[in-house]
Amino acid sequence: MSAPELVIFDLYGTLIRFGVQNHxxxxxxxxxxxxxxxxxxxxxxxxxxxxxxxxxxxxxxxxxxxxxxxxxxxxxxxxxxxxLTLFDDVIPVLRRLDSYGISMAICSNLAQPYGIVVDKLLSDFHFIKCLSYEVGYVKPEREMYEWIARHSGVAPSQSMFVGDTVHADYEGPKEFGFRARHLVREGPQLKNEVIGDLADILSDFH
Known part of the structure; x- marks a missing residue:
């Protein structure tokens, strides 16, 4: 199977972590x-x-x-x-993907005030941004994934979705036709297509 042309990341819990959560x-x-x-x-x-x-x-x-x-x-x-801070594996992986010429996207369910983090912590990288408050849909609604496919111009079969929520970031994308990896940062990775570190996706680009 050829390497993905686009990697789509969830945001919170995947790239970004909270130091404080007030809810x-x-x-x-x-x-x-x-x-x-x-x-x-x-x-x-x-x-x-x-x-x-x-x-x-x-x-x-x-x-x-x-x-x-x-x-x-x-x-x-x-x-x-x-x-808010980045997980330690984020910058090295994004730099490697960037060096490979791989397009990247962010797909996140979030309220508008939390969208500022993309520019605050990830300004060194270019992303297609599919943020729920901008597009009017939420994962795992099919329209959310359709928006990414349409705006990226990359076929779902050539795109990989990576995130920490099973239904929104793995099952939903797979049903749509994306490749997908479920990120489990803490706990056992007991199934295929489950990863414990973002760097694990780099094996798909060798």
Whole structure:
């Protein structure tokens, strides 16, 4: 089998790790429930597919946050973003792929404030960016994978998806037609196509 022409990375848990996790969106949703707003099955998807700052997104969901809670929300998001770092294997692997002339993409489910990390920590590399709040879909929705295939111009069979979430980053991509590797950084790698380090994907390019 020929080497992939495109490698698609999940972002959080794959390339980026949190030093601090405050779960600020979850706290607001818990508060809203206490105020009488019942949770909706689409809440998480809505948060990750609506563009805008947190207060704007919540307002469009019918949740008006008190000023003190909004200040806390913003502060906790900023604290999380400040704590973000790359996993140790990321830069060496990206440099190697870059030297091979391999195209790279990022495909991530996330709220808009967390998208800044791509420019903050990965500005040395060029990525096709498929971010849920920009494209209006979330993994494992088929439209998310179609967006990547369309904008990259690379056939799914010549693309490899790499991520740490089984359904969104491995099973969904495989069903669509991508090659895929499930990244398990901690714990046994008991199945084929499961890797414990990003460097393991480099064997596909020898």
């Amino acid at each position: 600020p969106y979850r706290k607001v949703m818990q508060w809203a429930r206490q105020q009488g707003r019942p949770p909706h099955p689409e809440d998480a998807r809505t948060i990750m597919t609506l563009p805008g700052e947190a207060a704007d997104v919540f307002s469009r969901m019918g949740i008006d946050i008190p000023d003190h809670m909004l200040r806390q929300l913003i502060s906790e998001i900023e604290q999380e973003i400040e704590s």
